[in-house]
Amino acid sequence: MDNISTRNGLFAGISAIIIGLVIYLISPMGFLSWGGWITIIPVVYFMVAAAKTKREEEEGFISLRAAFTASWLVYLLYSLISVLFTYVMMNIVDPSLIDTAKQVSIEAIEKMSGWIGEQGTEAAIAELENKILTVWAIFSLAFL
Secondary structure, eight states: OOHHHHHHHHHHHHHHHHHHHHHHHHOHHHHHTTHHHHTHHHHHHHHHHHHHHHHHHTTTOOOHHHHHHHHHHHHHHHHHHHHHHHHHIIIIIOTTHHHHHHHHHHHHHHHTHHHHHHHHHHHHHHHHHHHHHHHHHHHHHHTO
């Protein structure tokens, strides 16, 4: 793995954790809804920074493959850190976030009720209530 990408990936992951914790302290509901969009800002910044640093190492020219690889490795490392952070938050720090995630999802489905109709809304909510526990159970078992 590239040292530039590793460093920038760690910075992106750490900054996403810090932003996630601040958002969680402000609003646990925000952590699950709009908070994820804010963490994209440092990720994009560190992906671009890795590509620029790689270009500087190559004396001003970088191939598309090298730029993509440097950026993609940053995103990959950030994703691993982010998944582990979310797992810890939802299973160790605050297990009630699973119920909050269900509530956020139900609210999003209800906002789309005009598009999917009343029966579609009820079916989607029923399916969500059955599957969300299964998904988190599988996700929890994956880290045992």
